[in-house]
Amino acid sequence: MNVTVTVFxxxxxxxxxxxxxxxxxxxxxxxxLQEWALGGRRFGTLLSWFLLGGDxxxxxxxxxxxxxxxxxxxxxxxxxxxxxxxxxxxxxxxARFWSIAHERGYMTVxxxxxxxxxxxxxxxxxxxxxxxxxxxxxxxxxVGMKAVLSQLGGFVAIGGGAMPLAVAFALLAAxxxxxxxxAPATIAVFKDILIYATIIxxxxxIPHALGGWHSIFAAAGKALRTPLHRQPLLVxxxxxxxxxxxxxxxxxxxxxxxxxxxxxxSAKSADVVRRNAALLPLYSILxxxxxxxxxxxxxxxxxxxxxxxVPILFARFFPPWFAGLADATIVIGALVPASIxxxxxxxxxxxxxxxxxxxxxxxxxxxxxxxxxxxxxxxxLLLVLYMNVKFAIYFQLLGGAWVLQTAPxxxxxxHSRSMxxxxxxxxxxxxxxxxxxxxxxxGFSPLVAIHIGAFGLVGxxxxxxxxxxxxxxxxxxxLLRVRLPEREPA
Numbered sequence: 091m092n093v094t095v096t097v098f099x100x101x102x103x104x105x106x107x108x109x110x111x112x113x114x115x116x117x118x119x120x121x122x123l124q125e126w127a128l129g130g131r132r133f134g135t136l137l138s139w140f141l142l143g144g145d146x147x148x149x150x151x152x153x154x155x156x157x158x159x160x161x162x163x164x165x166x167x168x169x170x171x172x173x174x175x176x177x178x179x180x181x182x183x184x185a186r187f188w189s190i191a192h193e194r195g196y197m198t199v200x201x202x203x204x205x206x207x208x209x210x211x212x213x214x215x216x217x218x219x220x221x222x223x224x225x226x227x228x229x230x231x232x233v234g235m236k237a238v239l240s241q242l243g244g245f246v247a248i249g250g251g252a253m254p255l256a257v258a259f260a261l262l263a264a265x266x267x268x269x270x271x272x273a274p275a276t277i278a279v280f281k282d283i284l285i286y287a288t289i290i291x292x293x294x295x296i297p298h299a300l301g302g303w304h305s306i307f308a309a310a311g312k313a314l315r316t317p318l319h320r321q322p323l324l325v326x327x328x329x330x331x332x333x334x335x336x337x338x339x340x341x342x343x344x345x346x347x348x349x350x351x352x353x354x355x356s357a358k359s360a361d362v363v364r365r366n367a368a369l370l371p372l373y374s375i376l377x378x379x380x381x382x383x384x385x386x387x388x389x390x391x392x393x394x395x396x397x398x399x400v401p402i403l404f405a406r407f408f409p410p411w412f413a414g415l416a417d418a419t420i421v422i423g424a425l426v427p428a429s430i431x432x433x434x435x436x437x438x439x440x441x442x443x444x445x446x447x448x449x450x451x452x453x454x455x456x457x458x459x460x461x462x463x464x465x466x467x468x469x470x471l472l473l474v475l476y477m478n479v480k481f482a483i484y485f486q487l488l489g490g491a492w493v494l495q496t497a498p499x500x501x502x503x504x505h506s507r508s509m510x511x512x513x514x515x516x517x518x519x520x521x522x523x524x525x526x527x528x529x530x531x532x533g534f535s536p537l538v539a540i541h542i543g544a545f546g547l548v549g550x551x552x553x554x555x556x557x558x559x560x561x562x563x564x565x566x567x568x569l570l571r572v573r574l575p576e577r578e579p580a
Contacts, residue, residue: 133362147423
């Protein structure tokens, strides 16, 4: 076993061992659902900061984002403004969501919808959407691990590459099953230390080896004009609306995912949520630096599947031992959020899909949710093994297009007067159909061109779908209030 693989294996196993230490906590009964799924709602500012960072800065950051920049140029930098825009949304809206959830004992967004609208149908719809959106996001984490493992030679040859992935996800499933949210929270601190070490090394070593950033931009611009890419270095004028809608739509969807809501509700106070909204933009600096690795790969003349360019860069320019550390960073950076995603989706599904359909009150015991967490991990693994997309980021953007259709219900529900449940449900149905149709019609591309006569506008499918969603919801609201003026529809 070579040095790179040895260092990689040691660090991944060390991170997993940290996850298992969370199972030995004496301060909480992990059989209780609130303790297992939300850490007892006791996380302070520092731990919440690491947890949200681990939750939101994932294989998306290290693999999918540079891959998109490598493939399409500066359009891939939409993630930098979107991450920045997302935090004021947390500060203004989701701190209030935390307060309502804490006061009324809500554990999921589905609980909030049931309490606010008194509609089981809307509750199931919003919860099912969150679960559906989580699966491609978990799949993106697996794609990130797969990209790393493909660079580790004989290590990945076992079982055609499926076996190492299965082993990694067995570790993930095991420490999540036993430790709940405390397991990824414990690993998140270790993960972020590795991330900062890797990024500092990357910006010190790789640009120097390639002749500096000026040379990188010049070489990347030339490479993007070749038949392989056919993209400009900068965002083309006809794609500027696409850039803006990708940023805006992603910003509003980011904290609607089950894993983001889970991390928010684990905070011990609304002030912790607000402080994190102020501090988390520090991570956005990392996003911009990591995205530049896509240009570095172009300048280095790397010709490979886009999802594999960052591990190849590390293997080419880092010493073997540090390449192992960097590869482990990507895998650990995928395991931590995948754990929270599976946990959040399982809790949402049991409480707000299964329970309303079965008519049974959700148990405070975590046993069923634990088993379902394992099932979601397995399902996402199968999704990656049997479904192929051009860019890994397409998985996340498809999930974003779906979960954004829950935004009208959640954001309007934060106010005392909202639209009727039936109107919101009608908007959700049409919005989900539109988002899915847009995606499927063009090979799961996140962008679609809307034509009105001779005028065409390329934009993010999520934004177009949610505008349709809102139009239907507002129209249905007016219709219901005209027909039923004497009472507020349920």
